[in-house]
Amino acid sequence: MTERPYRICLIEDDEIMGEALVDRFGLEGFECDWFRLGCPALETLARKRYDVVISDIQLPDIDGEALFEQARATGSELPPWIFITGYGAIDGAVRMLKLGAEDYLTKPLDIRALLNKVRALCTRGRPSAAGEPALGVSSAMRAIEAMLPKIAGSSGTVLITGESGVGKEEVARALHRWRDAEGRRPFVAVNCGALTETLLEAELFGHVKGAYTGAARDRKGLFEQADGGTLFLDEIGDTTPAMQVKLLRAIQERQIVRVGGDTPIPVDIRLVCATNRDLKKMVEKGEFREDLYYRIHVIHLHIPPLRERKEDILWLTDRLLARSATEHGGVVRRLHRSAEKPMLDYPWPGNIRQLKHILERACILSTQPLLTPELLFGELPAPQEDEPDELLADYLQACERRYIENALRANRWRMAETAAVLGISRKNLWEKLRKLGIAGEEG
DSSP, X not given: OOOOOOEEEEEOOOHHHXXXXXXXXXXXXXXXXXXXXXXXXXXXXXXXXXXXXXXXXXXXXXXXXXXXXHHHHTOSOOOOEEEXXXXXXXXXXXXXXXHTOOEEEESSOOHHHHHHHHHHHHHHHSOOGGGSOSSOSSHHHHHHHHHHHHHHTSOOOEEEEOSTTSOHHHHHHHHHHHHOTTSOSOEEEEEGGGSOHHHHHHXXXXXXXXXXXXXXXXXXXXXXXXXXXXXXXXXXXXXXXXXXHHHXXXXXXXXXXXXXXXXXXXXXOEXXXXXXXXHHHHHHTTSXXXXXXXXXXXXXXXXXXXXXXXXXXXXXXXXXXXXXXXXXXXXXXXXXXXXXXXXXXXXXXXXXXHHHHHHHHHHHHOSSSEEOHHHHHSSOOOOOOSSOSSOHHXXXXXXXXXXXXXXXXXXXXXXXXXXXXXXXXXXXXHHHHHHHTOOSSOO
């Protein structure tokens, strides 16, 4: 996979020094955003990921100490921070080191020393491919990834929750890789909401010859196919009460009986379940079995929606574009600089799945290596005012309605195909149509 260049945030009001550093960083293969003032840099740091920040202490609008302290106060993970200072301000730089700054360099700058320091920090912050983050660079996804080695060593069932499209299966696969470093154990996944109860039972437990019309031979179900490895049950909240009873029995006894058979078959699996629904509320309403809930809720991982972890948006974009180039050939396309802010400002109601679809479409339509906002969104998302005139929930609902309507039109209003594209069950799709007030077919 082709990696993006390292990104540097340079905060320096001296025009001569700033221009010289930008030119040198460009020659060395770095991307560099240059800010003459501290406040605009602070705003950009809140929504864009950098590998290193280099900041002067004496700035026209805010001093470097206050800038650093305000950046720390946001609570987001900061990149390594290097201060540039004159000899008279070394005390301030030392105070910042105690608060977490990485280093300081005095003027006049030793460019070679600065470059060596920047390279070392960039390499440390973005390890080689073997140790590269697999799930995301946001603090939430790094925390989940840090838990996986501990979880892999346990036998408890894992429940992964989050909105549709946030990457629940990717987390399940990452957990499986920790348990199966040599790649010899099976990983088997099924979307429980995409099948009827009868089909799901046969899919999970298998069947014997003659169990029903068309059962011409014995067939292993997914529990048997996953023996020794991981079974991933996606959208377990969409299962019927009758199926929940059968799942509970299989999980408790660690054995299954094929449809039409009577011989118990032991299975050794690591069970990982996922849902975009609130199972606890479903239990309270009597829609989900309480005993099954506690069986699958041993270890809980919650994945925040993409709009709540904006640091991952550009990182995921880089990975998806590189993967697309590898799978389909051709050059690796990248975002035009003007597209970064619209990408970060967009609420992504479809999460990573929607991001992937938008990038795939843009790559197909683009004749240039850089993807512009117009190419990505068709028409630019409306700029967000400082004081929005609608509630966030209403805005997200409108985005979700447009997203689903576009998918319906693209699939000629065929429910099964649209649900598959959206990664949800047909039942969930019909529920969303009713909730969002979308007609059953295009008028």
